[in-house]
Amino acid sequence: MTSPVIYDYPPLYSGTLIRRYKRFLADVELVNGEVITAHCPNTGPMTGVCDPASPVLLSYSDNAKRKYPYTWEAIQMRDAARTWVGINTSRSNAIVRSLLEQHLIPELGDYGAIRSEVKYGQDGKSRVDFLLDGERPIYLEVKNTTWARQTQALFPDTVTERGQKHLRELMALVDEARCVMLYLINRGDCDRFSPGDDADPTYGKLLRDAVNRGVEVLPCQVQVNPEGLRYLGQVPLDL
Numbered sequence: 001m002t003s004p005v006i007y008d009y010p011p012l013y014s015g016t017l018i019r020r021y022k023r024f025l026a027d028v029e030l031v032n033g034e035v036i037t038a039h040c041p042n043t044g045p046m047t048g049v050c051d052p053a054s055p056v057l058l059s060y061s062d063n064a065k066r067k068y069p070y071t072w073e074a075i076q077m078r079d080a081a082r083t084w085v086g087i088n089t090s091r092s093n094a095i096v097r098s099l100l101e102q103h104l105i106p107e108l109g110d111y112g113a114i115r116s117e118v119k120y121g122q123d124g125k126s127r128v129d130f131l132l133d134g135e136r137p138i139y140l141e142v143k144n145t146t147w148a149r150q151t152q153a154l155f156p157d158t159v160t161e162r163g164q165k166h167l168r169e170l171m172a173l174v175d176e177a178r179c180v181m182l183y184l185i186n187r188g189d190c191d192r193f194s195p196g197d198d199a200d201p202t203y204g205k206l207l208r209d210a211v212n213r214g215v216e217v218l219p220c221q222v223q224v225n226p227e228g229l230r231y232l233g234q235v236p237l238d239l
Contacts, residue, residue: 005228006102007095009073012057012226017075020050026072028056038070041090047147047157047199049075049085057084057226074224077189084224085146086186092144093129095222095229096184100130104231107218108180111138121169138178141166145185145193145219153190153219153235155183159200167206167215174214181210181217185235188223192238208239 018027018035026040038058055076061069073091077083093116099105100114111132118131120139132138147157156163170179183193195204211217221232 003223003230003232006098006104006222006231007091007229009057009226009228010059012059012073013070015056015058017050017052017054017056019052020046025068026050026056028058028070028072036070037068038072039066039068040072040087042072042087042144042146043089044156045158046087049077049087049146051075051078054078074226081189083187083189084226086144086222086224086229087146089144092142092184092186096130096140096142096182096220099220099231100132105182105218105220107216107234108132108138108140110134120173121165122172126165126169136178138180139170139173140180140182141170142182142184145183146187147196147199148187148190151189151191152238153183153185153187153193153221154196154199155193156196156203157199160203163200164203164206167203167210170215171210171213179215181207181215183217183219185219185221186224188221188230188232190221190235192236193217193219194238211237211239 015028015030020026026038057074058070111134113133115131117127120128128139129142130140145155147154195207197204223230
């Protein structure tokens, strides 16, 4: 049985990636032959998911204030499976909110209100992605995952001091709340999740320490298609 669409993209435009550069920009040839520059909302190295000549999907904004009206949403791998990968990290929290609102993650149990961007941490300057109200509050951080080695999803694909800080802050809270790190695997071709030790060994150590301390890890996978995203459930955590 095919899982239902849990998140709809806006209308999408097809093209072919020419190059990605300056982190935030990508040149794309549309199907009509026009070459445009699109905004790339993924600031990381995008390991393995920015190969030139790959098919891509773009959304379009009619906001006259935008310098680049097109936004790069997804890329199709050029392997036998032709897997689509969602690369717009700014959509990650909206996707997870959809999962939360539909109570599609049974591992979280019962919860009431879903609050976003709630201040927390020892200095009070950090904001947790979601705070779920319940008998025991749930602090939930979200990380978008696109890097894969064969069928192994990995995060991070570069050194992330911000990500390290989030793990430390969750560890500091485990005695008073449930603390959850949710990795949104934005591709449907992975069968397990691991920390990206090659890219950031400190993060990998901290993640293992966090699990031992009581932080819960949920590697949640979605299948990306031009018509929208489908939730595939969780893959095993391989530490």
